[in-house]
Amino acid sequence: xxxxxxxxxxxxxxxxxxxxxxxxxxEILVATFxxxxxxxxxxxxxxxxxxxxxxxxxxxxxxxxxxxxxxNLSRHFGGPRIYIKREDLNHTGAHKANNVMxxxxxxxxxxxxxxxxxxxxxxxxxxxxxxxxxxxxxxxIYMGEVDxxxxxxxxxxxxxxxxEVVPVREGSRILKDAINEAFRDWVANMDNTHYVLxxxxxxHPFPEMVSYFQxxxxxxxxxxxxxxxHKLPARVYACVGGGSNALGxxxxxxxxxxxxxxxxxxxxxxxxxQHASRLCAKDASIGVAQGYKTYFLQNTDGQMRETxxxxxxxxxxxxxxxLAQLKESGRVRFEAATDTEVVEALSLTIRTEGVIPALExxxxxxxxxKEAPRLSxxxxxxxxxxxxxxxxxxxxxxxxxxxxxxxFIIGKAEKYHx
Ligand SMILES: *Cc1c(COP(=O)(O)O)cnc(C)c1O
Numbered sequence: 001x002x003x004x005x006x007x008x009x010x011x012x013x014x015x016x017x018x019x020x021x022x023x024x025x026x027e028i029l030v031a032t033f034x035x036x037x038x039x040x041x042x043x044x045x046x047x048x049x050x051x052x053x054x055x056x057x058x059x060x061x062x063x064x065x066x067x068x069x070x071x072n073l074s075r076h077f078g079g080p081r082i083y084i085k086r087e088d089l090n091h092t093g094a095h096k097a098n099n100v101m102x103x104x105x106x107x108x109x110x111x112x113x114x115x116x117x118x119x120x121x122x123x124x125x126x127x128x129x130x131x132x133x134x135x136x137x138x139x140x141i142y143m144g145e146v147d148x149x150x151x152x153x154x155x156x157x158x159x160x161x162x163x164e165v166v167p168v169r170e171g172s173r174i175l176k177d178a179i180n181e182a183f184r185d186w187v188a189n190m191d192n193t194h195y196v197l198x199x200x201x202x203x204h205p206f207p208e209m210v211s212y213f214q215x216x217x218x219x220x221x222x223x224x225x226x227x228x229x230h231k232l233p234a235r236v237y238a239c240v241g242g243g244s245n246a247l248g249x250x251x252x253x254x255x256x257x258x259x260x261x262x263x264x265x266x267x268x269x270x271x272x273x274q275h276a277s278r279l280c281a282k283d284a285s286i287g288v289a290q291g292y293k294t295y296f297l298q299n300t301d302g303q304m305r306e307t308x309x310x311x312x313x314x315x316x317x318x319x320x321x322x323l324a325q326l327k328e329s330g331r332v333r334f335e336a337a338t339d340t341e342v343v344e345a346l347s348l349t350i351r352t353e354g355v356i357p358a359l360e361x362x363x364x365x366x367x368x369x370k371e372a373p374r375l376s377x378x379x380x381x382x383x384x385x386x387x388x389x390x391x392x393x394x395x396x397x398x399x400x401x402x403x404x405x406x407x408f409i410i411g412k413a414e415k416y417h418x
Contacts, residue, residue, distance in 0.1 A: 015204020018328060021321030023203035024291045029183075032190040037205045039110050044212065053102055057216065060134065061091040061101065065217075067224035067382070072352040077372040080234060080379040084355065085221045085249060087386050094358065094387030095214060095245040096127040100196055102213030104131040107194045114138040114193040118182045120147055120175035121312030122154025123391070124198035129163035131196070139163040142181045144174035151312075153391075176304055176317060179290055199242025200320040203291035207322050211247035218252020221382055234379035235259040235371070238386065239363040240279070240334070241313050243320030245386040250332065259333065262323060263367040265309030266336030276307035278319040279327050279334040286324075294321045310339035310395060311359035313387075337366035343399045345369050346389065358387035359395060 014037075015021045025033060043049040057063040066089065070082040087095040107115060115137045119125030125141040132139035141158050145167040148155055158165050171177035186195045200210040225233055236253055238246035240262040250260045267275030270282075278284040278295040287296045289304065297305045297317045304317045326332040337345070342359060345366035350356050357365060361384065368383050375381065389396065397405035 015208065017207075017321045017325035020292075020294050020324040021204055021207060022288075022293050024288055024293070025203050026187060028187055029190065032186070033203065033205070035110065036106070036194070036209075039106055040205055040209050040212075043106060043109065049105070053105060053213070054216065056101055056105065057098065061097045062089050063216065064220040064224070065089045067221055067228065068355070069228065070353050073349065076348075076352055077369065079372040079377060080375040080381045081229065081377075082368065082372065083225060083228070083233070083380060083382045084353075085217060085382055085384045086355075087217060087245060087384060088355070088357065088361070088388035092123075092127045092130050093391060094123060094127070095217060095248060096124055096198065096387075097130075098216055098248065099198070099210050099213050099244060100124075100127045100131040103194065103196045103209070104135045104137070107137065108135060110194065112137075112192050112194045114140070114189065115196050116140045116142065116182050116185050116189075116193055117196045117198060118142050118175065118178040119154075119198065120144070120178070120315065122147065122151035122158070123313055123387070125158050125163070125165070126154050126161070128196045128198075129158040129161035132163060133161045140185065141165045142168055142178040142185070144168050144172070144178050146173040147175065147178070172306075175315075176290070183291075198244075199316075200244040200247050200322060201242045201290070201292065201294070201316075201318050207292070207320050210244050211251060211320070211322060214244050214248025215251035217245065217248035217384065218250060220252075221249055221384075222252040222256075225380065225382060229380050231380070232256050232258050233382045234375060235261055235368075235381045236384070237261045237263060237364040237368045237381065238384040239311075239314060239360050240264050240319065240323065241276075241316050241360060242318070243323040245384055246332075247320060247322055249382070249384045250326075254331070260326075260331065261367060262332050262334045263363040264334060264336045265307075265311060265314035265363060266338040266341070267308040267310070269338055270336055274308040275336065276309045276315050276317075277336045278317070279323065280336045290318060292318070292321055294318050294324045310342060310399065311363065311392075312395075313358070313360040314363065335367050337363045341366040341370075343396075346396070347400075350389075355385065356389035357385045358389045359392045361386040362389070
């Protein structure tokens, strides 16, 4: 998974989080990264920029999203009062909107006219294509050929939104290959093109920039819990793929006496090798890939391993360097939830509260449910519902083994064969 001309990679002194992070990028991209860093820092220091961003998100993406008191779940466990931060109510159904819309504003400030992105499960591709349609940018989405086949509904929407979806036939034809291809495109087209990276990973300034935009979640959640409970939560739970929704909500409580819990994909179990846990599993190790230094799931010669999770959006080999540092400093506790625990937590949440969390988000619910019975009823906790589960109907219906769903799918297929 070498970046183009990796021999020319150079290490920049910025964007390090206690040794994690950095910007291992080909020399030819240095000026482009400088430009991005410059425009981002200027925007960050300009109060009008955050106002513009918040106004856009309120007008286009239903912000502020509610902080819902889960009365029935709270009663069910008899422990703390459980609150759910409703990122599922964003436009396109997840917190990903926060990141892409923020980057869209920066693209406009840079005067660029085209965006590219990588996508695995397709959610970030749909979010980016949506942003491009809204801002009038040209859009190309790189997606591993295997993922294009697996995620047809998302590919359908990206194309309807006007994006060109390029199936990547290199390597194992999945997310990491799409990332390499997106970097190649960027090198060739950096004058007019911005690469909309999808999570708080990759070379500096992406980890900082993505968590800056996502911090809108934590800012709102902190204000809302103080309004509703008149006190801070004991714990905040979020699932961890690349780490952007977790950093987004954690940022609001970083300086408070609040325990922050990041939940990774335990897949079939941490001892099976079939998981996507970089911060809990013993088989993850520190390395440099895709332009930054962090914990990766890699084999002994630094080749990236296959990961597994019932939630496609958590299925990634690296993790935010900011979270790697927060693990080492002990500020955030990391846990892993298995596929089975996640499907059970999802099922309970749908039945008791009538909300449908994404399979990704259900990892945070699963861990909170494990801990809730041991917490005091004087306390409250927040679970970040990073996205909505309607998109997961194919996977969830399979996991529940719903026979009528199988009949429906077979019936559809037969209709096309006829
Ligand atoms: C993409 C996605 C994630 C994982 O990404 P992070 O950067 O870790 O937040 C989590 N939840 C949902 C609903 C997603 O779509």
